Amino acid sequence: MELRINQKAYQVDAEADTPLLWVIRDNLGLTGTKYGCGLAQCGACSVLVDGNVVRSCVTPVAGVVGREITTIEAIEEDEVGKRVVATWVERQVAQCGYCQSGQVMAATALLKHTPAPTAEQINAAMINLCRCGTYNAIQSAMQDLAKQESV
């Protein structure tokens, strides 16, 4: 089957029910996307599919054929993604960094749909787990980003 990832076409040989995460990491070697739980619980594996955030560990690959997939490797090619990463750096959000690829994806998806989210909307969207507890730093970065847009 053919997958479109980060504006490129990839030929993939995988069973229809293979989780997208395994295809991305194992078949294609794009290891920026992380495996946390495999059960849709943590968000470490988040990628964008047609601009929406999905958890790739519970996304059968057959379901994303013909759709536009974006992973962390290409997030800075996206206008919003680029701003998110810059703010993340500015606020020094990352600790170990394991969850951060997923966090950036969730943040980018939110801001693409809702450029100036309210605190409530941020809370509802930024639900990925971080075992280092960077939640406060994520909050600050998100507030910065929300302000940037509303100015």
Added chain:
Amino acid sequence: MNNRRFARTAGWLVLLCVVAAGLLAWYVTRQPASPFEQQQATSFEPALVSRGEYVARVSDCVACHSLTGKQPFAGGLEMATPLGAIHATNITPDREHGIGAYSLADFDRAVRHGVAPGGRRLYPAMPYPSYVKLNDDDVKALYAFFMQGVQPANQANIPSDIPWPLNMRWPIALWNGVFAPTATYAANPGQDALWNRGAYIVQGPGHCGSCHTPRGLAFNEKALDESGAPFLAGALLDGWYAPSLRQDHNTGLGRWSEAQIVQFLKTGRNAHAVVYGSMTEAFNNSTQFMQDEDLAAIARYLKSLPGDPQRDGSPWQYQAVAITPAQNLGAHTYATRCASCHGLDGKGQPEWMPPLAGATSALAKEDASAINITLNGSQRVVTAGLPDAYRMPAFREQLSDEEIAQVLTYVRSTWGNQGGTVDTKAVGKLRGHTDPASSSPIILHMR
């Protein structure tokens, strides 16, 4: 004079009682007839043994008579009944603890009539009211398989912990007299061969009714074939709601095609649902091994059982909803915990992750299945030796009773679903009953 009459009456009464007691004693220890009475078979053609293995698969003997990781058919599964626990027995050909000393007729009486050698009655947790439908050929093949295709296991049976006098077995004979049919399956001449084969499997070896038919006060299945409307009409059991297998639009198979029924039984999933709860074991151990013609026959038969619009409610139709995750606790929990797999639109990712829009568990009044799967998650669906990639996680440790009640209320009243509200107390109760360390476990583990 009066005294004499009294003595005579009393004498008659005593005699009557003795006769009645004698009759009763005869009845409750009676050995039912078997067509194999005089036959003594000791060695069998390999073809018959493998035919028997197939019958054992279809009958899902392994579900109760084996423990995972232990020797097959050596018994041991604990079933909690209201009176105490009973344990499935060793049915390997071991002569000491198993059924190695059974003649074909003994075996037949146990399987089809629930009577062990010596007249001891089996508990109807053994589905002999269904297995009685098995034809002679299948019983014989089954015997050949257990005698020659199964490794003997020298493993003692675990005695039941039901206290005396409740552990006396003879009253079961009376139960049998009222509730257990005695005839094997008789083909319905008004139907074709495929339908009849399906009816045979569903009513007999498949014993689908053990879970899917509601039970009466005496734990009897309310109907054992299509002549009774309650047959396969859905039942609450073991903390799960086994849905209707009739043509009910909402809670049954009304929206499933024959091909989809076949697909479900063969691969464990289709566009409507994925196996879960007790059905996972039935799939892992039994239905996936059935031959395509047999699955087609089952589908044909099930599609012939009419639904009951009165019980089922008005036909479900999808209704789109605006996505406002913050509107209440239920919607918020859904968006954060459930939507990654089941979709904000409730449509899931068929055939991998089932839709919740239009799901039986979201349409049935009984909310046990919805609560149970949320608390405890699903077991691995293993097809042809390969576990599937996705499973429902257990939320027991992550969500409170109230959060589960709210999220399920949301699921059961959105997208046209009409199952309705889930009570926080109901969640708490099932949480207790399904706690592995529970002192009040799920009652009567019948399969």
